[in-house]
Amino acid sequence: MALGTELATVNPDRPKTTSVRRVIQARRLALRGVSKVFTSRHGGRVEALKDINLAISPGEFVSVVGGSGCGKSTLLRIIAGLEGVSSGEALLDGQPINRAGLDRGMVFQEHRLLPWLNVWDNVLFALPDPRGPAARELVDEHLELVGLKPFASAYPNQLSGGMSQRVAIARALVNRPGILLLDEPFGALDALTRIQLQQEILRIWQAERATMVLVTHDIDEAVFLGDRVVVLSNRPGTVKEEIPVPLARPRQRGGNDFSAIRRKVYRHFFLEEENAPEYMV
Ligand SMILES: Nc1ncnc2c1ncn2[C@@H]1O[C@H](COP(=O)(O)OP(=O)(O)O)[C@@H](O)[C@H]1O
Numbered sequence: 001m002a003l004g005t006e007l008a009t010v011n012p013d014r015p016k017t018t019s020v021r022r023v024i025q026a027r028r029l030a031l032r033g034v035s036k037v038f039t040s041r042h043g044g045r046v047e048a049l050k051d052i053n054l055a056i057s058p059g060e061f062v063s064v065v066g067g068s069g070c071g072k073s074t075l076l077r078i079i080a081g082l083e084g085v086s087s088g089e090a091l092l093d094g095q096p097i098n099r100a101g102l103d104r105g106m107v108f109q110e111h112r113l114l115p116w117l118n119v120w121d122n123v124l125f126a127l128p129d130p131r132g133p134a135a136r137e138l139v140d141e142h143l144e145l146v147g148l149k150p151f152a153s154a155y156p157n158q159l160s161g162g163m164s165q166r167v168a169i170a171r172a173l174v175n176r177p178g179i180l181l182l183d184e185p186f187g188a189l190d191a192l193t194r195i196q197l198q199q200e201i202l203r204i205w206q207a208e209r210a211t212m213v214l215v216t217h218d219i220d221e222a223v224f225l226g227d228r229v230v231v232l233s234n235r236p237g238t239v240k241e242e243i244p245v246p247l248a249r250p251r252q253r254g255g256n257d258f259s260a261i262r263r264k265v266y267r268h269f270f271l272e273e274e275n276a277p278e279y280m281v
C-alpha cells in the first residue's frame, strides 16, 4: 500500500547554506568509435553497439532513444565502467573509463532497493562510509531533495512505484556523482506518475547540474528532458541522428515547437523501417 500521493511531498527549496552536499562537478564524456561485441562460451556472438561517437558536455542533459535490444543499457554500463568496450574509447574528462566509481550514479527501471532496509538505510547503504561524519546529513538532505523525508522509516513494500524510484534517485545522488545515468527509470510507472517524475528529475537537474544521460523509449520523455535526443538504430546500435531540443524549460508538451521536434525524432526513429506508421512520416 502506498503511504502517500506522488504530488504531496515535492520540495522545491534550494539547498540550504549549511548543506553538506558538495557542489557537483559535472563531468565531460566522450565515446569514440565505441563498439561492443558479446561472445558466449559456445561461440555465439552478439554485436550490441557499433562505432558509437558521442560527446557530452559537463552539465548537459542527453536523452538516448532506441528500440528494445539496441544496446542502450550496454551503452550506460560502459559509461558506468561495468562493461568494457570491444573497440574504440570511452573517456571521462579525457581519461579512459576502466572501472565503476562513485562519481557515476545509476538509476534503473526497477528500483533495486533492499527490502529489509527502510528508506533511510537504503540511501545510507550507498555511502562508502556510512559511519562518516556527514553520512546522516547526506541521507537527510537527499531524501529531502526527492521529497521523501517524511517516509524515511518506511520500507520498500510500503511505497508506490513512483516513491520507490525517488528513493533510487536519492540513493544514486547521495555520493554527489558528476554523472547520473538513467536507464529507463520511469519505464515501469503509470503515465501520470511518469510525468510527475520527469518534472522531478528536471527540477533536480536544474538544482544539481550533474551531467545526465537518460535512456528511454518514450520519445515524449526524451524531448521533454533532453538538451538533445540521440536516436540509436536497431542492433547493433549506431547513432542514427542527434536532434537538438533548443526549447526553454519547462517545456510545453502540447506546444507547436515541441510537437515538431517530437515528430522529427519519430521520423528518425522509424527511418528505414518498412512498418513505420503513416502518421509519423
Ligand atoms: N552480458 C551479455 N552477454 C551477452 N549478450 C548481452 C549481454 N548484455 C547484453 N547483451 C545483448 O546485447 C544486446 C543489447 O542489450 P541491451 O544493451 O540490454 O539492450 P537495450 O537496453 O537497448 O534493450 C541484446 O541483444 C542483449 O541480449
Ligand SMILES: [Mg+2]
Binding pocket: 072, 073, 074, 183
Ligand atoms: Mg535496457
